[in-house]
Amino acid sequence: MGGSPSFPREALSPERVVIVTGGNTGIGYETAKWIAMLGAHVIIACRSKERALHAISIMEADFQEEKQKGTSGLTSGTLSVEFMELDLSSLKSTLKFVEDFKALGKPLHVLICNAGLGMHPLTYTEDGNELMFQVNYLGHFLVVMKLLPVMYQSGPDCRVVLVSSVAHNWASFDLDKIQARQYNEANFDRAEYYYKSKLYQVMQMYSLNRRIHQSNVVVNCLHPGVVDSEFTRSFRDDCHWTCLYRCAKCTGVSITPYKGAITSIDVAVNRKHEGVRDVYFDKCAPVTPSPESRNQEKQEELWRFSLACLKDYLTEEEVKDLEKT
Template sequence: MEDKTILITGANDGIGRATAERLAARGAHLVLACRDEVKAQQTAQAITSKTGNHRIDTLPLDLSSFRSVRAAADEFLAEHPKLDVLINNAGVYTDTLEITEDGYELQFAVNHLGHFLLTMLLLPALRCCRNCSRVINVSSALHFKGGLDFSSFDGKAAGKSYSGTKAYAQSKLSNVLFTMELDRRFGQELTTNCLHPGLVGTRLANKKAGALTSTVWSMYKPFAIKPNKGADTSVYLAASPEVKDVSGRYFDENQCLQKPSSIARNEQLARRLWEYSEQAVADFLKGEEE
């Protein structure tokens, strides 16, 4: 992996950090794209100390802000001629309705729209790798419980009936649909796959969830798998020669191919989500090649 440049979102904690550590140990050049730049730099230093790999850069990225995503992509493209692997790992969960500065429900914005925009903006660097670049989207088995309610994406239809779990499942379903449509549109130039990492004991449900959810998760977390184990499939999809020609597929926590939900396999729905996403981020895609 020493000749590979890999960008990982949300790489300062949980599965993202574990993924970064393991790929750093293989000699990859890493870019840790994180909302908290101080924590990202601390993580980079810790990974260097642990692995001896000094080729670890940080990139400020707030996926809830299209402006931040555009700035991060511009900075990356100015400094890096190619991108071999993009791991869209970062995620958020919240019990309460929050609206981003761009006017979208937080979980849909961060977990899907932010990564959609980032991927589109980084296509020039991904295309430089001559048909060997990889895009990896960290989804969840919760996508099986998800549906797409386009009227809910801006949060206006939710009100007091907002369900954090429903919104999270919807965002994870969006990850799978995005993966399938990205493969259909760009499968001749790159591979793209998504995965369920397992039920991993991260701080996802502690950061923005309510007191009850956070308490219950804290009690259950010791029985969940550790982040290092949860990184197995991300590392496999990023590094294994076994999947260099595999694209548009969904993998489980054991690196096995699985069939995603029937909704996730709906091509018409995937196209509609893609078109909605393009329109949502259109102002920040201006000037980019199709």
């Protein structure tokens, strides 16, 4: 019964196009690499060209190694991975990414919203939003809204995968606090704001599915596990969180980025999930997310707030089209 979580090692069509945000390291790197090794075309959407190109070269080497080991399910072709620039802390850059992608004229079958950062000190983006709110949630919200029309035209079984966290369970929703204007650097609770950003992703899954449930696109979200990645970079100055992650590593609680990517890969490619929506996955299995995340009234408050934040980036038609899908 049960067993370790895994994803099917089944070939994917090279016609299948998958975007992984933050695909240059950690969970995103392993997610992008394995989906490409199964044969799909993968775009890693990253803020640093240098880091992304370096990641692609390591992926190539890993691919050759897996082939030599005789790993099953790998594509017999070449690895098809490309880089596109995306800085989620800038709505201008996010819009440019969407336009650049649309200009390629490619379909889009899977969009994995993976990029993120945690427990960051209080910082405002050039758009005036609290950083974790924008990078983890709002920037991805804009990408999804802009790329849904492409996904509608991309044939059956299109999926949006939101990499959330078990931490969403520890957050409450408070519209007045989203922008953290009440705080200064000294009293800002960075963990609370990370949890909140992960809560918003789960709430977004429900509000989006409500609007697109008759379409070919499904939205799901997941917890990857406690993962020993580069995630600790944004809170290196915080002893409490740095120690917790170190302890998790020493005691074997944290898992490798490969293991942390398994649920993302499974939710993105497993044929058994075709048509499945509104599920929060943990270890590849459905789990009930927090009551707060399932509160429809609050989901709609967040939806309206998000649209207001993006009013200069979404046209009335784009919003209306979504509401009537």
